[in-house]
Amino acid sequence: MHISLGEIERETYRKTPIHGIDGRIKILMALAIIVYAVALPRMDTMNFMKFGLLELYLIVLMLSARLDFSYIAFRFAMALPFGFGLAVFQPFLRQPFTTDFTVIYTLPMGLEITREGTLFGAIVFAKFIVCITAVILISSTMSMSELVASARRLGLPRELALLFTMMVRYIFVFWNILGRIRTAQKTRCFDIWNKNVPRRWKLTQVGYTISSLFIRSYEQGERTYQSMLCRGYNADAHVYVGKKKLGTVDFFFLILTLGIIILAQMYITSLIVIPLSK
Amino acid sequence: MNIIETRNLTHIYRGKIKALDSVNFTARPGERIALIGANGAGKSTLFKHFNGILKPTSGEVLIKGEPINNKNILDARRTVGLVFQDPDDQIFAPTVKQDVAFGPMNLGLSEDVIEKRVRESLETVRLTGFEERAPHHLSTGEKKKVAIAGILAMQPEVLVLDEPTAGLDPGGAVRLIRLINEMNRYLGITTIIATHEVDIVPLLADRVCIMSSGKIIGDGSPDEIFSTDELIRKTHLRLPIVAQLIEMLQEEGVPVKVKFTLEEARDELLRVVK
Amino acid sequence: MNIIETRNLTHIYRGKIKALDSVNFTARPGERIALIGANGAGKSTLFKHFNGILKPTSGEVLIKGEPINNKNILDARRTVGLVFQDPDDQIFAPTVKQDVAFGPMNLGLSEDVIEKRVRESLETVRLTGFEERAPHHLSTGEKKKVAIAGILAMQPEVLVLDEPTAGLDPGGAVRLIRLINEMNRYLGITTIIATHEVDIVPLLADRVCIMSSGKIIGDGSPDEIFSTDELIRKTHLRLPIVAQLIEMLQEEGVPVKVKFTLEEARDELLRVVK
Amino acid sequence: MHIPDGYIPLDQAAIYWIIALVFIARSIKWARKDMNEDMLPLLAVVAAGMFVLQTINIAASLLVPIPMMGGVSWHIVGAALAAIIFASPWAAVLLMTSVLAVQFILFGDGGLTVMGANIVNMGIIGGFMGYYTYIGLSKLSVKRPVAMFAGAWASMILPAIALAFELWLAGTFPLKQGVVLMGIFQGVAGIGEGMITVIVFGAIAKAKPEIVMNGAHNKVSTAKVAAACIIAFAGIAIAAPFLASSNPDGLGQTASMVIKNGINSAVSPITPIFPGYSIAGFGKTGEIAAIVIGLAVILILWLGIMKILKKV
Numbered sequence A: 001m002h003i004s005l006g007e008i009e010r011e012t013y014r015k016t017p018i019h020g021i022d023g024r025i026k027i028l029m030a031l032a033i034i035v036y037a038v039a040l041p042r043m044d045t046m047n048f049m050k051f052g053l054l055e056l057y058l059i060v061l062m063l064s065a066r067l068d069f070s071y072i073a074f075r076f077a078m079a080l081p082f083g084f085g086l087a088v089f090q091p092f093l094r095q096p097f098t099t100d101f102t103v104i105y106t107l108p109m110g111l112e113i114t115r116e117g118t119l120f121g122a123i124v125f126a127k128f129i130v131c132i133t134a135v136i137l138i139s140s141t142m143s144m145s146e147l148v149a150s151a152r153r154l155g156l157p158r159e160l161a162l163l164f165t166m167m168v169r170y171i172f173v174f175w176n177i178l179g180r181i182r183t184a185q186k187t188r189c190f191d192i193w194n195k196n197v198p199r200r201w202k203l204t205q206v207g208y209t210i211s212s213l214f215i216r217s218y219e220q221g222e223r224t225y226q227s228m229l230c231r232g233y234n235a236d237a238h239v240y241v242g243k244k245k246l247g248t249v250d251f252f253f254l255i256l257t258l259g260i261i262i263l264a265q266m267y268i269t270s271l272i273v274i275p276l277s278k
Numbered sequence B, C: 001m002n003i004i005e006t007r008n009l010t011h012i013y014r015g016k017i018k019a020l021d022s023v024n025f026t027a028r029p030g031e032r033i034a035l036i037g038a039n040g041a042g043k044s045t046l047f048k049h050f051n052g053i054l055k056p057t058s059g060e061v062l063i064k065g066e067p068i069n070n071k072n073i074l075d076a077r078r079t080v081g082l083v084f085q086d087p088d089d090q091i092f093a094p095t096v097k098q099d100v101a102f103g104p105m106n107l108g109l110s111e112d113v114i115e116k117r118v119r120e121s122l123e124t125v126r127l128t129g130f131e132e133r134a135p136h137h138l139s140t141g142e143k144k145k146v147a148i149a150g151i152l153a154m155q156p157e158v159l160v161l162d163e164p165t166a167g168l169d170p171g172g173a174v175r176l177i178r179l180i181n182e183m184n185r186y187l188g189i190t191t192i193i194a195t196h197e198v199d200i201v202p203l204l205a206d207r208v209c210i211m212s213s214g215k216i217i218g219d220g221s222p223d224e225i226f227s228t229d230e231l232i233r234k235t236h237l238r239l240p241i242v243a244q245l246i247e248m249l250q251e252e253g254v255p256v257k258v259k260f261t262l263e264e265a266r267d268e269l270l271r272v273v274k
Numbered sequence D: 001m002h003i004p005d006g007y008i009p010l011d012q013a014a015i016y017w018i019i020a021l022v023f024i025a026r027s028i029k030w031a032r033k034d035m036n037e038d039m040l041p042l043l044a045v046v047a048a049g050m051f052v053l054q055t056i057n058i059a060a061s062l063l064v065p066i067p068m069m070g071g072v073s074w075h076i077v078g079a080a081l082a083a084i085i086f087a088s089p090w091a092a093v094l095l096m097t098s099v100l101a102v103q104f105i106l107f108g109d110g111g112l113t114v115m116g117a118n119i120v121n122m123g124i125i126g127g128f129m130g131y132y133t134y135i136g137l138s139k140l141s142v143k144r145p146v147a148m149f150a151g152a153w154a155s156m157i158l159p160a161i162a163l164a165f166e167l168w169l170a171g172t173f174p175l176k177q178g179v180v181l182m183g184i185f186q187g188v189a190g191i192g193e194g195m196i197t198v199i200v201f202g203a204i205a206k207a208k209p210e211i212v213m214n215g216a217h218n219k220v221s222t223a224k225v226a227a228a229c230i231i232a233f234a235g236i237a238i239a240a241p242f243l244a245s246s247n248p249d250g251l252g253q254t255a256s257m258v259i260k261n262g263i264n265s266a267v268s269p270i271t272p273i274f275p276g277y278s279i280a281g282f283g284k285t286g287e288i289a290a291i292v293i294g295l296a297v298i299l300i301l302w303l304g305i306m307k308i309l310k311k312v
């Protein structure tokens, strides 16, 4: 399954209420959920209910945005490896912030799986999943350019906004250039796994490809800078973002999100703690 | 008064490549000028001096009679709008609207005025409805038009276009030529166009300059320029096809006068036939 | 036997844009074919199927009678050499020599053979002496030639050129056309050229295919194709200028037959005048 | 090698963010003032180029796969390369910041709370150490390709070690194993990075000699190089006892206690906003209030930081 960079914005073109939420609100929603999830204590079984609720909320939003399933699966697959790797180790580790460990299983060669380690691994992984879901949700429901514009409206400094705006634009240009270089190489029978060709030569070719792309991007930068000068650009220039008012729907979603977070913190705690204490 | 004037303009790239060699060029308000020349003649290099993008190695550039210096360079850029050959060099904002608004924004105009200018220039190039489209999903012709709109929104007095029809199919080229002529006629904008497609030259210029190896070696009406056959051939160019055909007839002894546009040639040939 | 054949070839980009729509195209060894069509007609997309760079959404491509599959795709690429529209897409090595050697190197040839092929193909395109030059310091025309040399060094049986004259000045275009014709005549290479510059079509093709909206809607000799005036105009193209002139004369009642090259038109007009 | 969200507790992540922001602010200033022209557009475009280069391993089959021992998928990072080409480590900081932000949004690589840490590792440590290793070795008249290789290699291995320390401080991964594991992976990848950096730099120097600011390298004052060396040695000196100790966690606990106390006093205004903490004696309403206030404070803080950044 391949999704090329050119297609990665595909899902953002849909028109659903979720896509329609103002970019600023979406950023704040994601920010709130991520910060809340990361801030939850690292050794608490109650967390799972909270993560569950947040994740459920995010998935409901994803479903109402009618995002393509295989696309979402691919996005997850792309983001998972390193985080998953780190989590998988946890059951075997003695985390420094806990002292009592209960061994629940002993593998050959003296490897011990502890309950605390497993719990921590699971929690850290759950945090990671919630955060990734939030990011995938916002990046699939708004284009990169909208995201930058919204961040700008939220107060991102104009230098960074300009940097990101231009970067986003040229990522797509260079993605095409790289694709074309690759195609040209294929046309002339280049194959990195070709056994008849010295490895050194192949590595050199890769180096050339990279330098070629780099030089082109640099020259493109010079030309673009010139064309910006032609249009009166100077160091104090702004990026045009235009005005946009927040609507009722936008506030509704912001409040809904904050409500869900409060619900997660309050209600779920009481749901479990109260019956248990009775 | 000349709106653009260069005096003994010389440009040397990297201390080695002499791209412009003592060029004296003038443009009066309202003129339609074509600059023709082979690949590497120095057309683009000359254009980049018109609004101070490149600095002369020697000589000077005058806009409305004033030499360009650091103080009035922004005025020069407001007066002379330069459209690059490759629209990808020029369009960098994520939506068409934002891109067109970039120039006016830099002029420090108010939101309302910017809105209005963006709307009007998109109307002029007939791209209304494209405001929110991403430039990387447009066709070559549409990108060219966005690039022109971005310059028009700054309301320049001179429009300088570097090979505007390159890469366009005949249909697209004809529409673009019409657009350029309309801007000259109805908005009173001076237009200066670089190209090596000689067939379109009689359609969009009243005055033609030939460049070769960094020098302007010919300047006159299309009729005058294309009559100096030798000059044209020496510079890797050719006559418009219509003129070539008539010349071939002349050589066979047919008493026709050389013409450069289809309509004129038709009338001339009809005269001979009847 | 057909050296290239497509059967009901359809290509849909990103599940949405139908760039090719059931195309049946054939090329016999030694033919000179031109593929004309407006911007976005699907010419480049079709070309990229000829050597398996793009995979058909449906339908199939046969090279020398065999459908392209993963096993014979390298053979297909060796048989069909594709030169891209923009030479910058194709040239990435730091010197001309290394770039031309790139293809033969991938074929696993010996050093000596590679040396020889590089020398020969640079000779063919008349670039001997450019071996150590850096490609990005070359002119547009020279870059185009390097791109062609890089393909020639692989000794393909079919040479497929995507808009070879785009961006070249008339002098450069004429020389390139001559080069393409020589390769067809003396090396026996089948040449297939995509372009929207209709004036050059009669000079480099014996057979013309018109594409429009992903379909081949016309196929025949230049005379046949350019006689179907309506078809041509419908597809944003135009007749060669020579033919346009003669048509205008016809409308005025002059009894001339439509011709497409300068020489033929001259003879035809001479016949009428005398 | 991007730390994902959740693997570093919020308080520590905040520290890294603050460090990163200081450096970003300074690098923006560099782009505006220290360069003769406004370099931002150029940097943006080069950053886009770098980003595209970095996607190379994500769709290896589509793009240029890089043959490595055992077929480990790997991609160029380019921090050292950027610093060397622009003759300033600030370029690397700015470049890596933009690249990391876009990678996070488009690919979910890395995270939001931990982005500060990732910028510190790859942009700041990678950029500065890579660049000054190169300059330092050049000054000792080591051959340029060798110095460059060493710089690029250092820009890969040092961030990996820093990352191991950060994960260890976060309690997510044991120190020694982390250093060994990340060290080996990035050490091997660093060989590729070094080779590619040398090849690419060579090609650029040949193709566009005016880009490569050769003169600028020689002008870098020895004092700066020395300062970088001292910082590097200090870092190693602080790190070494933990690595050498048979019980780094014990040592770490003491250290982290010291650090925590420091952190707590430094960021005590932030501490109560973490939703895990409740306002004593207020019961449920108090907890809700804590969350709401907490989120509000985070937002205000963010806007505030942006405002401050804008002024720099």
Ligand SMILES: Nc1ncnc2c1ncn2[C@@H]1O[C@H](COP(=O)(O)OP(=O)(O)OP(=O)(O)O)[C@@H](O)[C@H]1O
Residues within 6 Å of the ligand: B013, B014, B017, B018, B019, B037, B038, B039, B040, B041, B042, B043, B044, B045, B046, B196, C140
């Ligand atoms: N940035 C540059 N650095 C060095 N040399 C350059 C640069 N730009 C152009 N040149 C050289 O200057 C000369 C004039 O180039 P210029 O681009 O002005 O030609 P042109 O008439 O616009 O050609 P074309 O029709 O191909 O666009 C050429 O020899 C070219 O190689």
Ligand SMILES: Nc1ncnc2c1ncn2[C@@H]1O[C@H](COP(=O)(O)OP(=O)(O)OP(=O)(O)O)[C@@H](O)[C@H]1O
Residues within 6 Å of the ligand: B140, C013, C014, C017, C018, C019, C037, C038, C039, C040, C041, C042, C043, C044, C045, C046, C196
């Ligand atoms: N990579 C791509 N992704 C999506 N659509 C594409 C892609 N490449 C081409 N297209 C679309 O497919 C259609 C055919 O494009 P193609 O490039 O084959 O046209 P063309 O005849 O070569 O045009 P031109 O004369 O401008 O080169 C166009 O509508 C184009 O927008």
Ligand SMILES: [Mg+2]
Residues within 6 Å of the ligand: B043, B044, B045, B085, B162
């Ligand atoms: Mg030019």
Ligand SMILES: [Mg+2]
Residues within 6 Å of the ligand: C043, C044, C045, C085, C162
């Ligand atoms: Mg094409």
